[in-house]
Amino acid sequence: MSPAGVSAPDALADALLAARLCAIDPGLGGIVLKGGEMLREAVLAELRAGLGPERRIPVNVDDERLLGGINLTATLAAGRPVRREGLLAEAAGGFVVLPMAERLSEAVAGRIAAAIDTGEARFVTIALDDGVEADARPPAALAERLAFHIDLTDARPGAALPPVAPAARAADPPGAIEALVTTAAALGIASARAPGFALRAARAAARAEGRCLVTVADLALAARLVLAPRATQRPAEPEAAEAPPPPPEQGEGQEEAATDTPPLDDLVLAAALAALPPDLLARVAEGRSRQRARANGAGERRLGHARGRPLGARAGLPGGGKRLSLIDTLRAAAPWQRLRGRQNRVLIRRDDLRIRRFEARAEALTIFAVDASGSSALARLAEAKGAVELLLAEAYVKRAEVALIAFRGTGAELLLPPTRSLTRARRSLADLPGGGGTPLAAGLDAARLLAEAARAKGRTPFVVVLTDGRANIAADGSTVRALAESDAAAAARAIGLAGIAAAFVDISARPRPEGAMLAATMRARYLPLPRADAAAMHAAISAVQAA
Structure with a gap:
């Protein structure tokens, strides 16, 4: 909003x-x-x-x-x-x-x-x-x-407003x-x-x-x-008040008190609530603030000295990639020329030097971690491929890249390294394998490592996990379900502690509590999409990135 x-x-x-x-x-x-x-x-x-x-x-x-x-x-x-x-x-x-x-x-x-x-x-x-x-x-x-x-x-x-005399x-x-x-x-x-x-x-x-x-x-x-x-929350519903006692019987000649006027607080609040659009009320009801806390999925703004949107110059020495701003340097030196004994020349000192600054957008990287196990492969691999292709179609406009990790069997595999090439993505996604167990911990760890590597290179990572949340393969490859769930929770916690923006897409036919709990541990947005196609999945993920 x-x-x-x-x-x-x-x-x-x-x-x-x-x-x-x-x-x-x-x-x-x-x-x-x-x-x-x-x-x-x-x-x-x-x-x-x-x-x-x-x-x-x-x-x-x-x-x-x-x-x-x-x-x-x-x-x-x-x-x-x-x-x-x-x-x-x-x-x-x-x-x-x-x-x-x-x-x-x-x-x-x-x-x-x-x-x-x-x-x-x-x-x-x-x-x-x-x-x-x-x-x-x-x-x-x-x-x-x-x-x-x-x-x-x-x-x-x-129509224009009529003139007034205030x-x-x-x-x-x-x-x-x-x-x-x-x-x-x-x-x-x-x-x-x-x-x-x-x-x-x-x-x-x-x-x-x-x-x-x-x-x-x-x-x-x-x-x-x-x-x-400026509203950021929905007012709490007032608690049901006890029924007021019946009014005393009025004698002859007594007039009824006129106390039907609502309090001033209620009138002002009602006017404010009436101005809120329906979509805002829905977001407020979900507890979402209209104020954006961070830019999920969008490249961060970063200061630089070579390219980007120009900002004001600041004091500093040129060199090491920093370029001199000549006009700003002359402006800083001009007021002191009489005191410096200027004689048909401008005397510039070290304190007068100004360097140029720029602000540029970091490249964004959306990492798909897709559950390709037997429980999810047939239902969601096609949708995941379509969502990746739709995001790649916007890559050149948004300076974004897309990567794809598939986890199945006993581990995770990077099928599509970070790229903007739609042709390369289609070629890599054509033979996306499916079947086997659900090594959720391995998939989450692979996504985190790729995100941290992208961050180290100056990119802004955003992880999208598509799974039903039911881990059955532990990090060591064993098939102990309790250990697999514990490892998945630890991997999700590591993503949350790393501060990596993420979305958890629950693709099970009937969403269960496991997915919501893992999303909360990851500090990620939880999206239950049991019957979403590629376009709907792309729209939901884009909305989360913009929220």
Whole structure:
């Protein structure tokens, strides 16, 4: 699930309303807008109508252009330091737009977040999220400081909002803060910023309608726009309460007390729950967080000095593969030229040297460990072959490789070494053998060793185990079932301790507890797929890699 949590045909109306609230109260930080490339202009137009200057910040911006610094050309010409403002200072009182925010480096996101926290140049931030893969999203340090996360992918064009005359300020009703904090806790929101943003949004909503008092409808709107996209758990069902005692008999002339109004906490929580899409409710019900903990199956981001996406330069000495950044070196040396006695030349010292940095994706390797024993061979070998071929078809796009290990008889065999070649894979998979016992421990150990070897070479391994989980051949080749199960559990524990991302696909006709227990020991996702074909298996594995 993307960080933009609001996803509905009328999401554009929510985005326009969020833009208006940000214009009324820039302290809301801004909006993360996902998708909807043709609809974003309407949101930006709403901001232009209520705010000042607009500045676009490219994804590869350097510190000097972002924060301001020495104007190198003017400094060298004038013989004295000449400063210029950065993009953030130029946007004071207005808003900044971050195209392709999912590609923003953590360093740049941290500098923008620091500028938001200090409030020296108050501005609204619009982060445009064009990410396709699950792990391609704006950095968390920045997204957490933006009140609204809205998905325009399925939105439809709509009418613009009518003009308003905002009120000066709006007061809170009794219990407003408690209701928002309680709702945030019920939804599993750990950040203290979320209920604070929700309260500011409710006040801004009241001001937008010219009112001086926040109503329950304003609090419900804030919960829907701010808290619902950040939900990470389903609220616990309330325990069944004992039947209340019967009310005392009323005498003549006594009026019945009107106590049918639900508590404020329940109204705000109900509004937040109503905004959660059905698929999110299903994931929350399974206990899955929307926040991505790690990139399973995708190549890790790694810093380098030779190739990849350019990052900001840092102080350092060139050599050993590190390349000098000449422009950044001159920028660092320029302010000191008068003190160094510059005479028609630039004096550069060791502390001025800057080296270039890049960020590149490591190659990913998906390792299939397939149970080719007699109990599973006929049922699943064809599906495993098809899933491998489908993954290989995507290999060139995702910079991924696929390997295949088959375990049967008394051991495991590497049938397909890591490759991207679909032709080679088909040739190796054509005669995949089947039959015999289930040496599950040998198969898991072989997959772990291959994954550790791939990690040592800079790849990101992901293990997919396809078996019914019923080991009957021990690591030493004996047929003692108790020893075989103990060895399989030890091999699964070794994978978990090694921190290797994995998925356990239970291919038995009737999934049994053994498979789920082994998956938990491996710290792997458990997928019972008793009747899945190659396409369904490929879809399930891809979903786990993206989760």
